[in-house]
Amino acid sequence: MQQSNTYIIVYSAVLTIILGLLLSGSAQVLGPWQQEAIALDKKKQIMGAVISAEEIAVMTPEQVNQFYSNNIASTVVDINGEEITEGGVTAEKVEVAKDYKKPADQRAYPVYIFHAEGNPNEVKSYIFPLYGAGLWDAIWGYIALDTDMNTIGGITLAHAAETPGLGARITEGEVQARYVGKQIFDESGELVAVQMMKGEGKDYSSDLHKVDGMSGATxxxxxxxxxxxxxxxxxxxxIKAKSSQSAVAGL
Structure with missing residues (x-):
């Protein structure tokens, strides 16, 4: 039987409202779980700069949270290296991807401090977030510096849409391992970071500021x-303030 236009309009409107309510309800129910999953993944990436991916892979969510709580402290600093203590800001709340859109001197910079279990005073390394642009979309990661604030102890790298088998290889352990032991300052104290070179298959083991590249992913x-x-x-x-403190403490 043919329905009137009014019936069809009312039916469509009611169906739309019902579906909207169902979607809204699902978002309310699933929202906290999604946020927990995001927070857990972030902790894994931070931890990945200081312990192996194999260790993290066998951890339950409870073990990840426990390890993070027992071994990772955090603070937030500005571009001048001063800790930000006002406004209730914490490292875990800072969204680096959103802050990336701000001028550098207006951002909040999280610092994660890897220490001996249960002893924040026995620092092992400092972990810093990274964020930038790859070929197709965002890339990001975390880099750990030893307490000399110069030597790289580990790095994790991730991406949104790099090419599989090419740029996407930045997530591979073998590529990330190339950075371990490299240094970010040269002999004169200038920040030079570490350069991934073009091409692949060369030996940069004697160069503290270069690593082998990835074929086809310049x-x-x-x-x-x-x-x-x-x-x-x-x-x-x-970094330089902490380096000076470490030098004084070592005297």
């Missing part, structure tokens, strides 16, 4: 280089 490699240099420069005041 633009992604350049994005990683730019990201490293930019974010390490944003943290440079904090």
């Amino acid at each position: 633009i992604t490699g350049n994005g990683v280089n730019n990201m490293l240099k930019a974010y390490l420069s944003h943290y440079e005041a904090y």
Whole structure:
């Protein structure tokens, strides 16, 4: 039987409202779970700069949270290296991707401090977020510096849409391992970071500031280089302050 136009309009409107309510309700129910999953993934990426991916892979969510709570402290600094103590800002609340759109001197910079279990005073390394642009979309990661504030202890890299088998290889452990032991300052104390070179298959083991590249992924490699240099420069005041403190403590 043919329905009137009024019936069809009312039926469509009611159906739209019902579906809208169902979607809204689902978002309300699933929202906290999604936020927990995002927070858990972030903790894994931070931890990945200081412990192996294999160790993290076998951890339950509860174990990840426990390890993070027992071994990772955090603070937030400005571009001058001064801690931000006002406004209730915490490292975990800072959204680096959103702050990336602001001028560098207006951003909040999280610092994660890896320490001996249960002892924040026994610092093992400092972990700094990274964010930049790859070939197709955003790239990001975390870099850990040893307490000399110069030697790279580990790095995790991730991407939104780099090419599989090419730029997407920045997520591979073998590529990330190339950075371990490299240094971000040269002999004169200038911040030079670490450069991923063009091409692949060369030996840069004797060069503290270069790593082998990825075949067919020069633009992604350049994005990683730019990201490293930019974010390490944003943290440079904090890094040098901590380096000076470590030098004094060692006297």
